[in-house]
Amino acid sequence: MPKIRVLPDILASQVAAGEVVERPASVVKELVENSIDAGAQEIRVDMDRGGSALIRVSDDGCGMSREDALLSLERHATSKLRTAGDLAAILTLGFRGEAVPSIASVSRFRLVTREKDAVAGTEIVVDGGRVNDVRDAGCAPGTVIEAKSLFFNMPARRKFLRAETTEAAHVEHQLRLHALAAPWVRFRLRRDDREVFDLPAVAKPLDRVRQLLGTDLSRELISLPLTHGNGVTVEGYVLPASHARKGRRHQFVFLNGRPVEDSVISRALAEGFRGALADGLHPAAWLWIELEPTLVDVNVHPAKREVRFHKPLDVRDAILDAVLAGLKPAPPPAPLPVVRPPLPDLAVDVVETAPSRTVFRAPQPVLANWDQATASAPVPQLEEMATLEPAVGAVPDFRIIGLLHQRYVLLESGDGLVLFDPKAARERIIFEKLTQHDGTALETQGLLMPVLLELDPRDLDLVIRERMALQEAGIEVEAFGGNTLQIRSLPACVTVEDPRAFLGALMDELLHESSPGVRFALSRVAKIIAKRAAMPVQPRLAETMPLLAELFACDLPYCAADGRPTLSEFGMRELDRRFGVSRG
Structure with missing residues (x-):
């Protein structure tokens, strides 16, 4: 008895469905592509429970006869290819003839279709790949395809579907892609009997x-x-x-x-x-x-x-x-003609230098607000700024020397030279305030005007599901309607001039970096907040000692949240060795 067997048609369709139908969004993609190929001017998609309970795609395209409707359920049956040469010049979205039979093999499937000139339409009911009923039906021209109970006969595949909101977000993203690809078509999406969007047909992609x-x-x-x-x-x-x-x-x-x-x-x-x-x-x-x-x-x-x-x-x-x-910058506008005003009537001294010419000496300007006392005031010396005393006794005995490239503060310690990075120090301070608040609620500051961010549907779903993790870091978020996220608060220890830009960059890094398991972990959220909040910090000598006092009140003052050092010391022995100095 041979070991190799030809798979039954239903099993072969289910195997093909493993590649074609990954999730409800895959069903929407394949059916919407067929609707666009059929010349539809309006496409409507309905889904229940993220598409796992129901996906219905309705269009006003060319429709099918009964014979074509039955053939569409056969594997590798298509109207879009005739010869091998056609495969090298494909102009349609679909062409393999696998999508409809694959979807019908893993769902409770119903197809209703009618050509524009036909008296009656055709209804076909399929249950897990088996055709149960074929009959005449009264319907509008076009095609309606329903796929209910997706993967009902493949529990292993159904088990891997994500949360309903996640699957619904993928469906919405897929339909938005097709709406951009075919702007001349009206697209409507309804989720659980609620309209998500209705995009009328437009003339231009813009x-x-x-x-x-x-x-x-x-x-x-x-x-x-x-x-x-x-x-x-x-x-x-x-x-x-x-x-x-x-x-x-x-x-x-x-x-x-x-x-x-x-x-x-x-x-x-x-x-x-x-x-x-x-x-x-x-x-x-x-x-x-x-x-x-x-x-x-x-x-x-x-x-x-x-x-x-x-x-x-x-x-x-x-x-x-x-x-x-x-992106090429526009050329500068042509300069306007210059009209010179008449010269003011100024008192001038006329000096005769030679018979051939006359030299005019303009009057000297008068500085009305000049203060001689201000001009002679001494500039504060650096040593005076270095006399600031630390707020707490834990700060080492440093003396401020100056700034290096407006980036690092140079300090003198008892053993040599210290480079201090105020940005890294501010990161450490903010990070510990966000992560070490003794179990009490983190102090937050409400935004005067909540920030609204437009997100991808899939990203919005993820943020809303992780909103409690964000709230633990002092960021309160909620859905605002459509794909808009509303952010109402920030941690009290964070000061930013432009909350919208700060929060947009924060969400982008949270969503598109790191592995999913640690994406919204408090330590990671706190690191990103601290890093972005410290970016605008500009070193100022007058603020150095208070900042050092805050830093040395932290548990780990010598490194930022990502491990970068906050202070680097070059001892006198190392400096002497570098310069070849020997001390007897």
Whole structure:
């Protein structure tokens, strides 16, 4: 008896579903792509319990006949490919013919469809891959597909679904991607019978970006000019470098109408901002790329998220040219003609120097507010500033010498020279105040105007679920509606001039760095807050001794929260050795 067997159709579809249907958002992606391919002008998505209980995608596209509807449930049945040559020039979003049968094999599935000229539509009910019923149905032109109880027959896969809010956030993110890719289509999303958004069709991609980005950030968008080269066309928008973030979730790239992720594109964007971005930051961008279908392979990833370019350098050059042209400063305006006013009637002395010319001596200016006493006042000497006494007796006996490059304070100790880093010291002080408050509630300061931050739906869901961890560090957050996060307080020990910029950078680092398990741990949150709060610290000699007093009241005064030293001492023996001085 042979050991190798041909898998039954249902089992084969379930195996294929393992690659195609990862989570509810995957179902939405595949069905919405089919709706766009069908020429839909309006697409509506309904979901219950994050999509695990129900996903319904309705469109007003071309619809299907009964024969086509039944064929769509067969594996590898598609209307988008005919020959092997078609695979090298794909212009549609879907083409494999696996999505619908894969979804039907892992859910309680229902399809209702009608062509525009048909008298009646067709309804097909499938339960875990088995067709239960096929009948006529009265319905509007277009197609409605329902997938209920996702993975009901695959408990191992269902067990790996995340929280309902997390899965719902992924669905929303996926639909926003398609709304950007197809701005001429109206997109509606409802979650648990509540409307999340309704995006009407627009004429230009810029209008769609504005719908999703909000009024404030839309004002800062920089348009990239339409750029052509080597079969590649690029256009889009970027935000200034000040909005760059750690992750790439704010980069939206569409290749021939398909949302894609590609390192070639990300690197080209970063290179266009070279010199304006710190290491590890990525610019916010919305790019629409048109490329000859024969120059790209879209069949290299099961979920079609990644592509492979035949000439990646051409794509890179086109993106780089577009970004550089968009960021190029505008030429200065032409100078206005100068109209010289008539000379004032000034008293002048006329000096005759020669018969051929006359020299005019202008009157000397008068300094009306000049104070001779002020001018002769002595400048405070450094030694006078160094006489500040430490607030507590634990501070070593230091004498202030001066500042080094406006960054470090030079101190003289009993044994030699000490370099003091006020930024690192302030980090240590803030870190211990955030983490060592003896179990009592941390003292906070309410913001006069709460800060509102627009986040990716997936990031917002994570922050809301971890809000208690943030509250332990003195940051009170709550959902404000849509994808907006409201922040109402900061720790009392933190002083910042621009709370919005501070909190935006803080959230970006929390969300896009470190492993998920320690992302919102108090020690990590406190380290990031301390580091960012200490960044604006400017060393001042008059504040050195009070700062040292606070530092030496800490448990670990000699290092910052990340291990950097706060003070470094160079003893006299080391200095003598360096200079070849011997002491008898």
